[in-house]
Amino acid sequence: MVQEQGYKEFVDKTSESASRLLNEVRGNAKIHVVSHLDADGLSAAGIICSALRRSGARFHLRVLRQLRRKRVQELVQEWGDVFVFVDLGSGQIADISEFMANSKVFIFDHHPSTGSGSPSFTHVNPHLYNIDGTNQISAAGVAYFAARAMDPSNIDLSALAIVGAVGDQQDKGEQRSLIGLNAEIVRDAKKASVVEVSKDIRLFGRETRPIHITLEYTTEPYIPGITGNGDACAKLLLNLGIPLKEGENWRTISSLTQDEKTRLVTELVRRMMSKGIDPKDAESLIGTVYTLAKEDKGTPLRDAREYSSLLNACGRMGFPGMGIAVCMGDRYENLRETQDVLSQYRRKLAEYLELIQKPNFVKETEHLQYFNGENTIDDRMIGPVTSIAVSSRLLKSDRPVVALANSEDNLTKVSIRATDQLVKKGIDLGKAIQEAIQQIEGEAEGGGHDIAAGAFIAKGSEEMFLLRLDDSIERQLDNKQH
Ligand SMILES: [Mn+2]
DSSP: OHHHHHHHHHHHHHHHHHHHHHHHHHTTOEEEEEEESSHHHHHHHHHHHHHHHHTTOEEEEEEESOOOHHHHHHHHHHSOSEEEEESOSSTTHHHHHHHOTTSEEEEEOOSOOSOOOOTTSEEEOGGGGTOOTTTSOOHHHHHHHHHHHHOGGGGGGHHHHHHHHHHTTOOOSGGGOOOTHHHHHHHHHHHTTSEEEEEEEOOTTTTTSOHHHHHHTOBTTBOTTTTTOHHHHHHHHHHTTOOSEETTEEOOGGGSOHHHHHHHHHHHHHHHHHTTOOHHHHHTTEEEEEEETTSOTTSGGGBHHHHHHHHHHHHHTTOHHHHHHHHTTOOSHHHHHHHHHHHHHHHHHHHHHHHHTSTTSSEEOSSOEEEEOTTTSOGGGHHHHHHHHHHTTSSOSSSOEEEEEEOSTTEEEEEEEOOHHHHHTTOOHHHHHHHHHHTSSSOEEEEEOSSEEEEEEETTOHHHHHHHHHHHHHHHHHHHHO
16 A cells, blocks of 8 residues: 555556656757666667657757766766756765755666755656665666656657566566566566567577577586587487477577477576575576567567667776667667677686686685776676676675776775675675775765675775775674574
8 A cells, every 4th residue: 555655646646757757858958878888878868769769859968987076076067958868976975065056967776875965856766766776677767657748659769677687686476577666667568569478498699599508608507517508508408309490590489389398497497406506596597588579580579688789888898888789779780790799798707707717816704705896897897797796696696796896996896795605694785885985084985785896996905995895784784683
């Protein structure tokens, strides 16, 4: 009941934001969209930019790794006075209030916020209505509700909202389904016939790649002995009596018969469990598949997870504009190029995952394990590397993983990940990271969710940061016990 009340208030707020935004469009304001570089950020930007273009707006887009204090200041100096922040902004509400008091500010975000900000802002965030923004709606979803309120014909953009939600790993319901407000978006998507929902093997490339290649490149989940090992993949399929080709053509996972699928999944689950992977994670091979029905078969845009990986790769490899172009309907030049970017991204990811498994690369404190990729690991990829390392048990799962890497402006990027079990024990990484950065010298900004958080800290403060973070985690574990 309480939740439904929250839903109504939230949806009302998205309608209010839509009419305010349309007012700016009618006033012919130049609107500056600022987004985060991951799949959810790019999907959210794609949704807002599509809705703006359809309404005849003048707009401009900027994609950032993080909205740091300095960037907020620069944005006000460099660009006009109407800003739309997507997938960022809520965590930086204090900075935005300080520097943008005279600007028109729209925020469509789902990260925990420290407040609603200046009353003149249009701040749309599920957390402000007691709706869980970690699992129930992504920034793309928030942007979608606003877009739908701008014009009901924007209902087709629900497909992109699903791409954003799976990109942020919000598929936490039964058999990897979307829940909460995301489930309402799925209903819209079905109604508009832009998405079909089914249960199937979830492996990446299910629509596009030869089966053995799909297996070789699988990192989510990571399959011991299979991921990164082409020969073993071909041999496995041979042993299971699954032909790689049909006539001249390579077969894809989506073309397997039910019987072949069962044999393949049984064997993969067996291998994963024999390496100590949680049965629940192993079974995640099968799950809810969201197919974008209007996209051509055999393209990565057919599968919502594959689409989100494509966007994520574009953002993290330095080509966010390419990803946005695809979100906004480009199916020619940009789509082809994004596929090259994705292969490069996946090769790099595989390299990094090898690297962190080298002996002594990962070190430990009392409550943490950590590694510093310095200049060897691209700081934009440290988040995904850490997420995969944790979810596929490449590292120990008894304590959070802290990953560091050199970033721009003489800063170190920090990414921390925990598991559901650690969160249940009382760990809240977002809070811990905020405590830690308050206690170190020099520039430091960060925050995030209980299970995943990040920060930028001044170079040279890494050791102190790790000490403080370790203290915070210790306090969280103690508090829970007493
Ligand atoms: Mn997000």
